Amino acid sequence: MKKSPLYQVDMNCPVCKVTFKTSKVKTSRCILKSRDADFCVYYRDENPIFYHPVVCPQCGYAAMIEEFDKVSSSEAGKIFANVGRKWKQKDLGGARSIEEAIDAYKLALYCSRLKDSTSFLSTASVCMRLAWMNRYRDNAEEERHFLSHALKNYKLAFENENMKGHMDEMTLIYLIGELNRRLGDYREAVSWFSRAVSHNMRFQKPVIEKMAREQWQLCREHAEEGKKDERENSV
């Protein structure tokens, strides 16, 4: 029998102080099938992304696993007042369906808004994963909704934050271009792709440079098609 890639770890909730179990995924057992141009990943079996947010079953506090402990006492009070009081016990610590993963991400997004320390980059990353979850289940409207929130927050991160250790600047510029392209703003997309391909990190990031050139080309093709449609409509 094939072994499940899931395993359980103990977590301590910094808001209500209970200990509970949450699932993690042994990534060595996960087989990557493909990746979209905005880095959305597809796995053959279990998708580790489903398990990045941790949710306390007792009070509903949720956050990405690496940020779960980062709560000040005033933030914990705010989270308990806004989430804990209304929370009906629910355990998202086992195997998660896509709907449960989406619930976990939405809770994490909501709780992150109650923390003063939340960065634009971390909000963008949660929104991005919510967009991918909706892509997996073919909900284009919700996907677009979260892509546009991700874009807004990535741009704010680019303008205001030091991203050291999280994402390099050239990749972020490329991703802002790609999100604009996916949302149909081709002119804006082209300006970000052109910034990416002329970035001083291009020699260290040949894959990103190639991706930026390919997506730029897609924008050009779209512009050509648009012009053709205009000509045909004017005849």
Ligand SMILES: [Zn+2]
């Ligand atoms: Zn709790």
